[in-house]
Amino acid sequence: MAPAPSSASPHAPLSGWSITLEEREARNAHEAGVVWFTGYSGAGKSTLAATLQRRLFDRGLLATLLDGDEVRRGLCRDLGFSSRDREESIRRAGEVASLFYQAGHIALCAFISPYARDRRLARSLVPDGRFFEVYVRCPLEVCRQRDPHGLYAKALRGEIAEFTGVSSPYEPPQHPELVADTEAESVEAIVAAILERLADLLQPPAAGAGRPRE
Amino acid sequence: MAPAPSSASPHAPLSGWSITLEEREARNAHEAGVVWFTGYSGAGKSTLAATLQRRLFDRGLLATLLDGDEVRRGLCRDLGFSSRDREESIRRAGEVASLFYQAGHIALCAFISPYARDRRLARSLVPDGRFFEVYVRCPLEVCRQRDPHGLYAKALRGEIAEFTGVSSPYEPPQHPELVADTEAESVEAIVAAILERLADLLQPPAAGAGRPRE
Numbered sequence: 002m003a004p005a006p007s008s009a010s011p012h013a014p015l016s017g018w019s020i021t022l023e024e025r026e027a028r029n030a031h032e033a034g035v036v037w038f039t040g041y042s043g044a045g046k047s048t049l050a051a052t053l054q055r056r057l058f059d060r061g062l063l064a065t066l067l068d069g070d071e072v073r074r075g076l077c078r079d080l081g082f083s084s085r086d087r088e089e090s091i092r093r094a095g096e097v098a099s100l101f102y103q104a105g106h107i108a109l110c111a112f113i114s115p116y117a118r119d120r121r122l123a124r125s126l127v128p129d130g131r132f133f134e135v136y137v138r139c140p141l142e143v144c145r146q147r148d149p150h151g152l153y154a155k156a157l158r159g160e161i162a163e164f165t166g167v168s169s170p171y172e173p174p175q176h177p178e179l180v181a182d183t184e185a186e187s188v189e190a191i192v193a194a195i196l197e198r199l200a201d202l203l204q205p206p207a208a209g210a211g212r213p214r215e
Numbered sequence: 216m217a218p219a220p221s222s223a224s225p226h227a228p229l230s231g232w233s234i235t236l237e238e239r240e241a242r243n244a245h246e247a248g249v250v251w252f253t254g255y256s257g258a259g260k261s262t263l264a265a266t267l268q269r270r271l272f273d274r275g276l277l278a279t280l281l282d283g284d285e286v287r288r289g290l291c292r293d294l295g296f297s298s299r300d301r302e303e304s305i306r307r308a309g310e311v312a313s314l315f316y317q318a319g320h321i322a323l324c325a326f327i328s329p330y331a332r333d334r335r336l337a338r339s340l341v342p343d344g345r346f347f348e349v350y351v352r353c354p355l356e357v358c359r360q361r362d363p364h365g366l367y368a369k370a371l372r373g374e375i376a377e378f379t380g381v382s383s384p385y386e387p388p389q390h391p392e393l394v395a396d397t398e399a400e401s402v403e404a405i406v407a408a409i410l411e412r413l414a415d416l417l418q419p420p421a422a423g424a425g426r427p428r429e
Contacts, residue, residue: 019265019280020272028275051233058234061242063277065318066233075340076310079303089293096290097311104279104320126289 023206025105030205031062033105035098035127036195038181039114039174040137041166042152043144045183046111049137052192054109062203065101067094069112070150082161084169088119095123102127107202115171131202135195136177139184141166237420239319244419245276247316249341250409252325252395253334253388254351255380256366257358259397260325263351266406268323276417279315281308283326284364296375298383302333309337316341321416329385345416349409350391353398355380 156164370378
């Protein structure tokens with residue numbers, strides 16, 4: 002039997018079937034982007050990202066938090082803390098951030114992401130000007146005291162090999178879009194600074210291009 | 216130096232910082248869900264998913280297509296076609312679908328996903344009633360003729376080991392939410408049937424709970 006005239010053959014894709022980022026941005030009345038928080042465990046990445054997520058949501062924007070701890074329980078549950086596994090973990094995180102970017106979101110990524118090379122890869126997945134690296138800087142001794150997930154204690158007991166700040170290096174960003182000093186500045190002050198840095202993104206991409214949401 | 220009173224210590228998370236799915240659904244005025252298209256390569260999964268995505272977008276809903284071919288170029292670029300790699304590929308796809316679900320989207324997933332076990336895992340990541348399996352049924356000989364990506368030809372030449380429908384089995388869903396017969400039915404008719412099946416999802420979750428989008 003021959004296929005029906007408009008059967009679902011992939012040979013004849015319907016025009017207009019895919020949705021461009023431009024269409025999504027016009028709908029959302031803001032641009033998409035990736036805000037990437039990097040720093041030691043305990044530096045405050047998740048707190049900052051979650052607070053920023055709340056601010057963006059309350060403004061009516063599409064924002065999604067991708068958190069290292071959460072991703073370790075799901076997408077990256079097959080990976081540990083070795084440098085090879087960290088590389089793969091950050092690669093996947095970058096790809097997922099890129100998917101959310103393409104879906105029109107501002108993706109807020111909170112990952113230790115200790116290696117500059119891996120962060121560069123994540124940055125390369127979205128266009129110039131749409132990736133904002135926030136270096137969440139906090140002295141290692143303060144992070145170790147906070148130890149919110151007990152990971153430093155585990156690493157010091159030798160239960161985690163190659164843990165950043167204990168037995169594995171952290172490469173600070175050389176040219177981050179923003180440096181957040183969580184020992185000296187308040188969450189609110191830092192989030193306000195990030196919002197200011199994102200200002201261009203938060204505007205409608207082109208006047209009149211948006212279709213009002215009913 | 217002691218941390219500032221409201222420094223970004225994860226010991227003192229701010230209340231209300233995380234955004235619940237209920238908040239997102241109220242904002243979006245529709246519920247989140249996962250529509251999972253399974254079937255042979257060439258059966259029409261991507262065409263159906265992309266057409267459905269367009270319909271949902273045009274209604275003002277949040278919908279995102281996750282396509283096997285696209286994911287193979289990004290998130291799963293380290294994986295091939297072996298049964299072990301397929302399993303891992305579908306595991307990751309299910310996790311990403313779940314992330315989009317949590318972000319309030321209707322995730323449209325087009326993956327051959329030949330094994331019932333892997334599809335069950337993807338289903339288990341979202342609550343009951345939020346996962347819709349669409350069995351995209353098409354005779355293998357028709358799919359082989361369509362061969363939209365030249366994969367059957369490659370597999371028949373022995374260049375892909377364990378290719379579904381050539382050298383690897385496909386386990387048809389036993390209880391899919393919908394069966395789409397792409398040899399007999401038009402894309403539009405199938406998409407209309409899926410929209411009808413999703414009707415509950417497409418309504419505002421609770422009257423008056425939504426905050427109008429400005």
